[in-house]
Amino acid sequence: MKHGGQLSWPTTCLTCYESGWPSMPQDESSFEFEARALNIARAIHDPAGLQGPVFYQGRERDAIFVTSDAIHAYEFTTRRDVEKAKHDAQKTKDMLTELQRKPENAFKSLTGWFVTREEPTADQKKVIAQMLRGSQVVIHPISVTTLLGRLCNSEAYLAARGKAPFGSIAYSIRQNFPDVKVPVPFFAKQGGLLHVGDVSERLAAGSRFLLSGEFGIGKSHALREIYLSLRKAHLRSHKLKRFPLHINLRDCVGLRSPAEIIRRHAEEIGFPEGDKLISAWRAGSCTLLLDGFDEVVPPRWLGSASDLKDFRWEALAPVRRLIEETPTNSGVITCGRSHYFSSEKEMLDALGFGLTCNLLTLNDFDKEQLQKYLDLVGVQWSVPDWMPTRPLLIGYLVSMQLFSEIDSTLGNPTTAWRKLFSAVCERESRMFVAVRPQVIQRLVSRVATIARSNGDETGPVDVSMLRTAFIDVNGREPDEEGSQVLLRLPGLAIADAETNSALDGEKRYFVDKSLAETAYGEDLAQYLISPYDSHALSRSASWVQAASELGIGVATAACVDAGVTATGVIAAAKRRQNNHQYDAVLADALRVHFELGPGKGNTREQFLIEGVIFPFLTLSGDDPIQSRTTFSDCVIETLDVSDVDAGEKVPIFRNTIIGYLEGASRIPDWLNKNLTSCEIYNFSAPNRTTAAIMELKISPERRVALAILKKIYAQPGSGRKEGALFRGMDMRSRELVPDVIGKLVSGGWISPAPAGREHLYVQVKGIRGRVMRALDDPASFYF
Incomplete structure (x- = not known):
């Protein structure tokens, strides 16, 4: 290390000064402050390398930066006294004056900087100004904040x-x-x-x-x-x-x-x-x-x-x-x-x-967060059980102002999920230059169809399946932006990253079952609209799981939007039947046909559904197509017979397993004659059937109310059409239904949702427990 008139700096100090900005500047030591200030000065004058601390004429200087046209000398301090300002200013003045005399610096500007942690005091500024009076040397007393402003505002x-x-x-x-x-x-x-x-x-x-x-x-x-x-x-x-x-x-x-x-x-x-x-x-x-x-x-x-x-x-x-x-x-x-x-x-x-x-x-909103959010935006609404509590989706509902009225179509899970699905695809498309929201929606819908081929509506799907979906929808291989779209498809996730090894092939799953059902319902509708095109669903289904009530509702609504009638759907079903495709897609098509218009489509075709698993299947005496259908070797987790009156025709069941018979405490005679080699494991509790409720020793209005609540809350997230709420009751009780429905709605027990041909009544979030307690103890129920 040389001293005297030569500039030098101790390399042992450089690593310390490289330490950067400390965690709590207001409590930092003098050394930490000097390190922070030096890093800022270095970035201002020479981002590529550190110049300082240096020694000149045997005295240490905090930093000197020498360029082809300027010399900048720095002194850093945390002290607030006048003596420190006087000492550092004199030291800087002497050095700059000496450097100014050297021939190589004749045309360079020389500037000194007295940098403090807080703003320099008035006395410090005054003493520096007095020392420089009559001198050509310039020294600026500034805070490190001002110094930072020179680096970046x-x-x-x-x-x-x-x-x-x-x-x-x-x-x-x-x-x-x-x-x-x-x-x-x-x-x-x-x-x-x-x-x-x-x-x-x-x-x-x-x-x-x-x-x-x-x-x-x-x-x-x-x-x-x-x-x-x-x-x-x-x-x-x-x-x-x-x-x-x-x-x-x-x-x-x-x-x-x-x-x-x-x-x-x-x-x-x-x-x-x-x-x-x-x-x-x-x-x-x-x-x-x-x-x-x-x-x-x-x-x-x-x-x-x-x-x-x-x-x-x-x-x-x-x-x-x-x-x-x-x-x-x-x-x-x-x-x-x-x-x-x-x-x-x-x-x-x-x-x-x-x-x-x-x-x-991050997780979804919990109950408290959701309620707080709705309160803050001024939304008064009884949230149904199917409502997603994902912040983005809740935000979309608020943004679209769908909470404005209690009788909004948002009460219909099918309508709501379709709106949400459309909204998230619209949002995603704005992140790409050349991808329309309809394309993203069709991609997610096709992925949902492909996901079912792996045995579950939520997936998994791997990279090759994503590419297949892209080619099916667009008729070409994915380009750069298309590749990114596939990796970012909304609603897909890795269920367990720790077990997703390279051998798993980058498997992804739908983050929400209802979203997967909604997407599949949209794709099913596209197939039913054009059953003769080369749609993925035109092939025999490799899965056995039938769509949920939500998926069928989405497909039905999409068919209505496209102007497809029940006759058109039954034509697609007949084509499938003639091709000996007695699979889950045929089952879904027949259920869509019923939703579009029971009793329409004057076909005498007999249908066979074979080897399909139904999570929930509702029988209806209003559906002549269903009554001419045979379910063979199927599994029905819940078979709801609440909407069938004695004497009405029902399907034939062969070698079928029924996990739970909703609406009956034993096998009704009208159903028993249509069962061949079938097993039923569980029945509704005797006090939970419509017939049992209508015999309770309570007022007629309360009996009707309990019967309606039992039907609507039979399955989490499901709803019932208005016509189904009259079934299983005598004529006198049926006369009370409209008035009781009105009271249940006004009391927050159920929520109405227009559903095309007739109203749909759905559950209200947080009420299910109360309903179950009322059914267990009818005498305590009032509304």
Whole structure:
């Protein structure tokens, strides 16, 4: 190390000064403050390398930056006394005066900087000004906040960032309701519950987080709340704390380096100083928030499961570098859909996180959060049991103002799920340039059909199945954007990343059974509309599970929208029957036919359903097609006979297993004669049948009310058509039904939902327990 008139710096100190910004600047030591200030000065003058601390004429100087046209000398201090300002100013003045005399510096500007943690006192500024009177040397007394402003105007950045979209929040339908906030709980894998303030504090301390969650769970909203918390802390600390740098990764298509990502981000939000933003990031002056790691489009994808990890690794290369090159003590959080990866380990590796990364997840609204949200937006509504509590979907319902009236069609699960399905596909399509929402809807619908081939309506589906769906819908191989669409299809997830090995072929599942049923119902309708086209459902079904009541309702509504009549549907069923396809699709087609119009379609065709599993099957005396159908070797988990009156025709059952007979405490005579080698394991409790309820020693109105509630709440999430509520009662009781229905609706026991030909009455969320207690103890029931 040389002294005297030569500049030199002790290499042993460089590593210490590289430590970056400490976790709590207001409590930092003098050494930590000097390290932080030096990093900022380095980024301002020479982002590529550190210049300082140095020695000149035997005295240590905190930093000197020498360029071809300027020399900048720095002194950093946490002290507030005048003597310190006088000492450092004199030291800087002497050095700059000496350097100015050297020939090589004749045409260089020389500037000194006296940098304090808080704003310099008036006395410090005064004494420095007095010392420089009559001198050509310039020394600026400033705070580290002002110094940071020279590096990057964080206030201007935050103003620009606040006006720009935040992740997928930008794709929500505009709301006419106030911007309300419901506390966001994060579930840490290591155990415990964290809130926005907890995560923000740990980020400020330099921690790193990876937030994953499924479609619509509220990841972008949560990241924005963290951004707002960090923004507030930065401004309230007079910019002593790091400012949040929030980047939407979907804007970074085709980029290759961290610098390109930050420049693109600056352009997208309208911030003109992208290079300064890069310098601030490298100086450790900001906390990094990255939204949507699953939205980064890579240059190519060959389409097989074997190279999918390479696909993701390549796609996330610039993001990985951005995280890895962020200064060690700067906080980082990124979020995305966990199903983008096949395992947790791959996710951590591809994103450049080490073992010390904190893993967080988000869950659906619980009952308390849901009610608080509805209260804040001014919605008064009895939420039915089928209502999803996923924040995104709840937000869509509010945005579309479907809570405005109690008798909204939202009360119909079929209508509601179709609206939700359409809305999420519309939202997803806005993230891509050339993909229409109808295409995404058809893709998800086809995936739902393909998923059933693996034995469950929720999946699994692998990469080859996703590609098959894309080719079926579009008639071509997926291109770059199409590949990304497939990986991001809304509603799909990996059920258990830890068990999803490479041998599993990147299997995915629908995150919600009702969503899968809705999507399948839409695809079933497309087949029934054009049964002669080369639709996937025109082939024999490789699955045995019949659609749920929701799936049938969705298919029926889609057929109505397309102008398809019961006659058209029965034609498709007859074609299937003639092809000896006695499968689940035929069963679904016959049920859609009944929903479209019982008694229509004057066919005398006899139908056979063979080897199909029904989770729930309702018999009806109004359906002549059903009465001419034979169910052979089937499994019916619940067979509801409540809507059949004595003397009406019913189907034939052969070698069929019935798990539960709803609406009868024993086998009725009219059904027994149509059973051949069948087994029935359980029956309704004697007091739960319509006949038993109508014999109770309570008022006629209460009997009718209990009978109606029993039918509507027979299965979780199901509803009943108005006509079915009259069945099983004598004429006098039937006269009371309209008035009792009105009282049950006004009392919040049931909810009406127009369903085309007649009204549908559905369950109300949170009431099922009360209904079951009333059926167990009818004497205590009043409404």
